[in-house]
Amino acid sequence: MSGLALLAVTGVLLYGLxxxxxxxxxxxxxxxxxxxxxxxxxxxxxAALLVSVIVGGPGTGFDPAAVVVAAVAMVAASRLSxxxxxxxxxxxxxxxxxx
Amino acid sequence: MxxxxxxxxxxxxxAPDPIRRAVxxxxxxxxxxxxxxxxxxxxxxxSSIDGPIGWAGGPLLASGAAHFALLAALxxxxxxxxxxATAVALSTRNALYSAALASRFRHQPRWFRWLGxxxxxxxxxxxxxxxxxxxxxxxxxxxxxxxxGVMLAGMWAVVVALGVAVGPVLPAALRVELMVVVLVxxxxxxxxxxxxxxxxxxxxxAVAVFxxxxxxxxxxxxAALAGMAAAAVWERRA
Numbered sequence: 001m002s003g004l005a006l007l008a009v010t011g012v013l014l015y016g017l018x019x020x021x022x023x024x025x026x027x028x029x030x031x032x033x034x035x036x037x038x039x040x041x042x043x044x045x046x047a048a049l050l051v052s053v054i055v056g057g058p059g060t061g062f063d064p065a066a067v068v069v070a071a072v073a074m075v076a077a078s079r080l081s082x083x084x085x086x087x088x089x090x091x092x093x094x095x096x097x098x099x
Numbered sequence: 100m101x102x103x104x105x106x107x108x109x110x111x112x113x114a115p116d117p118i119r120r121a122v123x124x125x126x127x128x129x130x131x132x133x134x135x136x137x138x139x140x141x142x143x144x145x146s147s148i149d150g151p152i153g154w155a156g157g158p159l160l161a162s163g164a165a166h167f168a169l170l171a172a173l174x175x176x177x178x179x180x181x182x183x184a185t186a187v188a189l190s191t192r193n194a195l196y197s198a199a200l201a202s203r204f205r206h207q208p209r210w211f212r213w214l215g216x217x218x219x220x221x222x223x224x225x226x227x228x229x230x231x232x233x234x235x236x237x238x239x240x241x242x243x244x245x246x247x248g249v250m251l252a253g254m255w256a257v258v259v260a261l262g263v264a265v266g267p268v269l270p271a272a273l274r275v276e277l278m279v280v281v282l283v284x285x286x287x288x289x290x291x292x293x294x295x296x297x298x299x300x301x302x303x304x305a306v307a308v309f310x311x312x313x314x315x316x317x318x319x320x321x322a323a324l325a326g327m328a329a330a331a332v333w334e335r336r337a
Contacts, residue, residue: 003152006179010169011159013187018216021197025204025212034198037331040299041199042228044326045192045319046287047300049221051307052319053280069277073284082285083127089281090134097272 065096117239120230121246128222129250131282132163133258134275139163140262141269146170150263157259161217161252165190191320196224203227206237211245218248225286294337299330 021028030038054066069092076088136157143153148170156166165186172182196219204212227244234240269275291297303326310318 003148004155006173006183007152007156007159007169010165010183010186011156011161013183014160014162014165014190014193015217017187017190017193018197018219019213020194021201022204022216022219023212025201025207026209028201028205030198030201035202036334037327038195038199038201040295040327040330040334041195041323042225043287043290043296043300044303044330045195045323046221046225046283046290047303047326048307048310048319048322049192050280050283050287051304051322052311053283055308055311065274066277066280069280070284073281074288077285077288081127082124083130085285086127086131086278086281089131089278089285090275092281093274093277096277097270097274 068096069093115234115239117230117234117243118246121226121243122250124226124230125247125250127285128226128282129254131278131285132222132251133254135163135278136255136258137262138269138275139166140259140264142167142170142262143259144263146174148173154256154260154263157256158252160186161255162186162190162193162220163255188317191317192221192323193219195320195323196221199228200224203231203240207241211241215244215248218244218252220251222282222286223247223251225290229290293334295330295334298333299326302326302329 021030050070053063054070055062069089072092073085073089076085080088139157140154143156144150146153153170156169160166160169168189169182169186172185173179177185197216200219204215207215223244226247227240230243231240234243287300291300303322306325307318307322310321312318313321
């Protein structure tokens with residue numbers, strides 16, 4: 001399979017995941033219980049994503065630098081705007097590179 | 100992301116401009132994502148895939164994580180099927196986003212229900228989910244969503260191309276991929292408003308530590324579902 005075909009196939013499959021509930025949304029009735037569950041998706045998914053990046057997966061392993069960056073970002077996010085937090089994050093990554 | 104954006108809720112504004120709000124809210128996200136896209140471009144330049152074809156993966160996949168995974172799998176000699184399966188498995192959380200946003204799309208025109216999913220990534224999901232709580236009007240949601248989506252896709256295409264073209268000018272010690280951590284924290288923090296949100300995030304984080312041992316990134320979805328269930332139970336009991 002050529003590189004472009006591989007990317008195209010993957011792209012179609014990813015679009016399918018994203019569209020799975022949105023395209024039929026007009027005629028799809030999501031049970032009330034599931035809808036209440038999905039209301040809590042954002043904090044749960046983001047927290048799981050954060051920890052997954054820090055601890056790594058099978059074969060990748062724990063990343064101490066990610067813990068430092070996450071701690072600094074949490075302090076910054078609790079006090080600063082989104083934009084300022086990203087700048088503080090970039091500065092922290094720069095300092096880690098110099099250390 | 101009300102608190103993180105450093106603004107008070109503007110739900111009482113008579114007619115807030117969704118495009119201006121989207122541009123303002125998305126500026127920090129673009130700044131945080133740009134270095135990651137650049138590194139992806141450098142990775143493409145160093146891979147066995149032809150530069151322009153590798154770059155085309157940006158608009159075709161619209162997913163940095165899947166793109167990185169695909170390149171890594173191919174670089175390690177995986178078969179095409181295994182590489183695609185890895186990239187798709189890593190993106191299963193997109194189905195969760197799709198389900199969580201389905202009710203927001205119920206009263207949207209058909210063309211938007213087909214086009215909108217293309218732009219659905221972590222950062223967009225967090226921003227539109229927050230914005231919809233403040234401004235539930237369908238037209239406002241649509242314009243806000245599309246502005247963020249087009250901005251992210253355009254920025255991503257440019258910085259990935261720059262990475263491919265300019266090559267490895269960044270020192271290896273500068274781990275700009277850690278900007279993912281910064282962006283996730285910056286989006287997570289303001290979503291921890293209610294007790295149920297904090298319980299859900301805590302449970303998801305705790306489960307993710309152990310679930311990370313599961314293959315193909317499936318632990319992330321398991322942990323997220325556990326957190327969502329815990330938050331729902333907490334809210335019912337409160």
